Amino acid sequence: MSLSRIAHSFPTFRTILVVSSLLRLGLILYSEWHDAHSKVKYTDVDYRVFSDAARFVLHAVPGNTAQGPLGEQLGFGDPYTRSTYRYTPLLALLLAPNEWVHPSFGKYLFAGCDILSGVLLYKMLLDVVLPPAASARDSSPKSAGGPAEPASREAVATMLTSLHLLNPLVFTISTRGSSESILSLFVLLTLYACLQERWDAAAVLLGSSTHWKIYPVIYGAACVGVIAEKELQGGSRWIGRVVNMRTVRFGVVSAGTFFVLGAAMYLIWGEPFLEHTYLYHLSRLDHRHNFSPYFYPIYLTYPSVQTAASTLSLAQKLLRSPLTSFVPQMALSLGSGLAFGMLGGKEHLPFTWFVQTVVFVVFNRVCTSQYFLWYTLFLPLLIPRLSRSMTRFTTILCLALWFGVQGIWLAEAYKLEFLGENVFLGVWSRGIIYMVGSVSVLVVLAVNYCKGFSEPSAQ
Incomplete structure (x- = not known):
């Protein structure tokens, strides 16, 4: 596939920025009208949780005060007074203007983070993924006799960035009031710092990202792998490459940032911060149906009013234990990050992070459509290399399989959620199909990515 041929008549990046900004602005304004006139709200319920938490933080009253050693002195309220708030208090503080500027301030903030993420993707494409020499070889049509013009290179970068900026799932989620765009921006800032080999800055950003939501911790393994790869030429032993002053420094700075932020939150908000932001997710038993096939064993062993958890057998306890999913999940995520990081180098970090995610x-024990944003975020950075080796048929097949397994699951889940049919077993079996299908697509993408790397002159 020739990217430059597809992007030949694509609008400028500035035009895409304006269109995507106006699109988000229009949807936020529409959401206010829709919510005022419809019982079915456009705004996500999580946004109301965030807004309530912000209000609780700003208005400390008896029964609603921050429970840390410094909380009462600083006069903060407790965001966790709002039940189901499971996030860092920093999110509630960021949305404080919802109270004294406008109730939709948070939506504008989330939409702005979407736009900034697009700018970062565009910059990474031009600076790293589509450098002038590689652009001439990888993106121009075969019939072109010479190097690609800079305008063509920028058009390709604009087209790929639009896959994020004009993605309906992305702009719908942010304008409905989900905070995922803030985390996406943190992750991309971390990646950009890594690609620039600014490892101290990357470590600080990784620690901040992990404070915001715990899963970015997996990217630390890939970063350590890339830093360790620099020691490969020295002929040192494997353990000496992985554990050295540079990798230890990265780990200490990253972990230090995470713990400093956590300590600050604990000093102000105390035990509720630890319980709701971190510990809750480790012990969470989500028996509601979701894409993950793990939901069904948890559902079958979920203690009822008549059956206490202490009466469960050892096998039942293992089925519902977080370790049942956590161990293979983290082993694969961290292992693939370290291995690909050491073999590929920094320029392949987007691919490595994509695989890990x-x-x-x-x-994961819980898997919803919103989580797909965590890895589709990296696709614009992978497509140039994938386009070298993936045929049109393979591309269509991967898209059909990825959407198809979701459609198969959704069709059965609809019967359970909306029709009330007893199809738990059917939902579970389709969850297995989803897992197998998703892994199959990942394998195909990985094979073609590596093929594009090993055969740079494919086009």
């Missing part, structure tokens, strides 16, 4: 999401 897909594995993390697919093997």
